[in-house]
Amino acid sequence: MYRGLGILIAHLLEIAFLYEEDFLQVISKVKRRGAFLIPYVVFFICCGIPVFFLETALGQFTSEGGITCWRKVCPLFEGIGYATQVIEAHLNVYYIIILAWAIFYLSNCFTTELPWATCGHEWNTENCVEFQKLNVSNHSYVSLQNATSPVMEFWERRVLAISDGIEHIGNLRWELALCLLAAWTICYFCIWKGTKSTGKVVYVTATFPYVMLLILLIRGVTLPGASEGIKFYLYPDLSRLSDPQVWVDAGTQIFFSYAICLGCLTALGSYNNYNNNCYRDCIMLCCLNSGTSFVAGFAIFSVLGFMAYEQGVPIAEVAESGPGLAFIAYPKAVTMMPLSPLWATLFFMMLIFLGLDSQFVCVESLVTAVVDMYPKVFRRGYRRELLILALSIISYFLGLVMLTEGGMYIFQLFDSYAASGMCLLFVAIFECICIGWVYGSNRFYDNIEDMIGYRPLSLIKWCWKVVTPGICAGIFIFFLVKYKPLKYNNIYTYPAWGYGIGWLMALSSMLCIPLWVFIKLWKTEGTLPEKFQKLTVPSADLKMRGKLGAGPRTVTVNDCEAKLKGDGTIAAITEKETHF
Numbered sequence: 001m002y003r004g005l006g007i008l009i010a011h012l013l014e015i016a017f018l019y020e021e022d023f024l025q026v027i028s029k030v031k032r033r034g035a036f037l038i039p040y041v042v043f044f045i046c047c048g049i050p051v052f053f054l055e056t057a058l059g060q061f062t063s064e065g066g067i068t069c070w071r072k073v074c075p076l077f078e079g080i081g082y083a084t085q086v087i088e089a090h091l092n093v094y095y096i097i098i099l100a101w102a103i104f105y106l107s108n109c110f111t112t113e114l115p116w117a118t119c120g121h122e123w124n125t126e127n128c129v130e131f132q133k134l135n136v137s138n139h140s141y142v143s144l145q146n147a148t149s150p151v152m153e154f155w156e157r158r159v160l161a162i163s164d165g166i167e168h169i170g171n172l173r174w175e176l177a178l179c180l181l182a183a184w185t186i187c188y189f190c191i192w193k194g195t196k197s198t199g200k201v202v203y204v205t206a207t208f209p210y211v212m213l214l215i216l217l218i219r220g221v222t223l224p225g226a227s228e229g230i231k232f233y234l235y236p237d238l239s240r241l242s243d244p245q246v247w248v249d250a251g252t253q254i255f256f257s258y259a260i261c262l263g264c265l266t267a268l269g270s271y272n273n274y275n276n277n278c279y280r281d282c283i284m285l286c287c288l289n290s291g292t293s294f295v296a297g298f299a300i301f302s303v304l305g306f307m308a309y310e311q312g313v314p315i316a317e318v319a320e321s322g323p324g325l326a327f328i329a330y331p332k333a334v335t336m337m338p339l340s341p342l343w344a345t346l347f348f349m350m351l352i353f354l355g356l357d358s359q360f361v362c363v364e365s366l367v368t369a370v371v372d373m374y375p376k377v378f379r380r381g382y383r384r385e386l387l388i389l390a391l392s393i394i395s396y397f398l399g400l401v402m403l404t405e406g407g408m409y410i411f412q413l414f415d416s417y418a419a420s421g422m423c424l425l426f427v428a429i430f431e432c433i434c435i436g437w438v439y440g441s442n443r444f445y446d447n448i449e450d451m452i453g454y455r456p457l458s459l460i461k462w463c464w465k466v467v468t469p470g471i472c473a474g475i476f477i478f479f480l481v482k483y484k485p486l487k488y489n490n491i492y493t494y495p496a497w498g499y500g501i502g503w504l505m506a507l508s509s510m511l512c513i514p515l516w517v518f519i520k521l522w523k524t525e526g527t528l529p530e531k532f533q534k535l536t537v538p539s540a541d542l543k544m545r546g547k548l549g550a551g552p553r554t555v556t557v558n559d560c561e562a563k564l565k566g567d568g569t570i571a572a573i574t575e576k577e578t579h580f
Contacts, residue, residue, distance in 0.1 A: 043247075047472065052282050054431060057448055059267060060272045061448070065373070076517055079517060088362055092366060094419075099183040106352065117130075117151075125157075128149070128153055162406070184396045186356060245482070252425070367384070370387060402414070437465065
């Protein structure tokens with residue numbers, strides 16, 4: 001297996017685990033997993049597999065990173081590459097913050113009693129109540145209304161030391177800053193030698209989580225109340241299918257969990273051998289990704305069912321979403337189990353391995369894009385290693401603002417705007433337009449056939465041309481129409497300038513595409529039709545290198561397409577198909 005594919009598998013396995021918290025967020029909205037499964041499968045077929053395959057095949061065919069691959073295919077849409085790398089840059093800064101939190105939690109697991117299991121610590125308040133041992137008769141209704149759990153107080157008061165709002169940034173949490181430094185140090189030495197070193201690491205970091213998933217699954221389904229959690233996970237409520245929000249949630253979940261439109265699939269695909277069967281690999285990986293998420297749901301919801309059983313409350317009340325799943329719900333669950341420090345240690349080790357996988361793939365794809373843009377500069381000596389070091393240092397210092405007392409509010413802005421589903425959908429629309437219409441789906445199928453020896457199903461081609469961009473545009477418009485300002489914990493409302501920062505981060509990627517089109521049209525000489533014609537012609541050095549490349553082929557000259565024989569002589573000339 002080629003190194004690029006090996007890293008891709010590890011990255012997809014990581015995403016299948018970490019984005020299970022997005023599954024939980026969706027389930028909390030739709031109330032029943034079964035109602036979510038139907039639209040999920042629809043988007044899996046119509047959007048997930050087609051775009052995943054498009055990006056991977058494009059990287060493999062061009063052997064270029066996330067920016068130069070679009071430059072070679074269609075110079076007019078090179079902005080797609082810049083958009084994906086801007087999103088990737090945002091991810092490099094804020095995603096690793098989760099790792100810092102996980103390392104901090106892990107450092108607190110090596111005790112006989114977990115610090116978030118009980119009250120009485122210096123960070124706890126008088127409202128702290130250990131719910132699993134709660135005797136309702138000893139507490140008034142008023143005190144219960146104000147009560148907080150020790151796991152919540154550990155998260156908000158010990159880990160985050162969260163302030164009243166983004167207006168109050170407060171002091172830097174030096175313990176977390178050291179954890180972030182450790183995370184970046186590990187990440188750097190995992191990737192500084194490129195895919196040669198990364199490919200060896202990912203097999204360890206990807207295998208361990210699967211072992212942990214099996215252990216957590218076996219432990220979860222044997223807990224009392226687990227069956228109720230599994231029923232909550234699977235029981236269908238088909239009436240929810242009429243809710244457009246369910247379909248929107250399913251679509252955005254596919255894009256997040258498959259790492260689509262982030263540039264990493266293209267970068268990793270570029271490391272594959274030219275004749276690697278990327279079509280087979282993409283189908284396999286997409287099924288493996290969704291299958292892993294589905295199985296992980298049993299492990300998660302069996303534990304949530306156990307928590308609900310122990311506390312005597314509905315499952316919906318113990319379900320957390322976002323960071324709450326990893327740092328509130330599961331830590332709370334392990335406190336109810338025998339040998340809780342052991343389970344907590346294993347869980348956070350798994351989280352760290354998964355986070356490292358994702359982080360160094362994100363950094364690797366960004367570095368690949370930069371190196372491929374300036375090969376003469378960075379493919380000399382240790383310049384590539386120095387580039388990775390520079391990116392790591394810059395990202396570390398930028399991330400420190402999210403480790404202040406008000407940093408959680410900034411983290412939420414990054415998560416909800418900088419790398420939001422809205423940005424990914426916008427990029428996906430133009431990716432499909434570029435390949436399906438401008439470059440030409442038939443031409444791209446020729447390229448794929450040259451690589452793998454046969455043509456994929458025609459369904460994927462029609463998804464690129466019509467289905468996928470249509471669905472993505474519909475969801476994108478629904479996002480804008482139904483937009484609701486972000487709130488932290490559904491309570492804190494950001495100031496107007498906070499939302500302004502969020503939208504600037506979102507626009508920083510989306511504007512790359514139309515802005516690049518405008519710049520290229522402005523700089524290119526000729527009439528508007530002539531400009532479009534020049535800017536939609538693939539690079540002259542973008543050639544098929546397989547069997548088809550050595551045989552008859554088609555070249556474009558002005559308004560005509562010339563079919564050439566294997567010896568280069570002209571076989572036929574036809575008028576070029578116009579895509580505008």
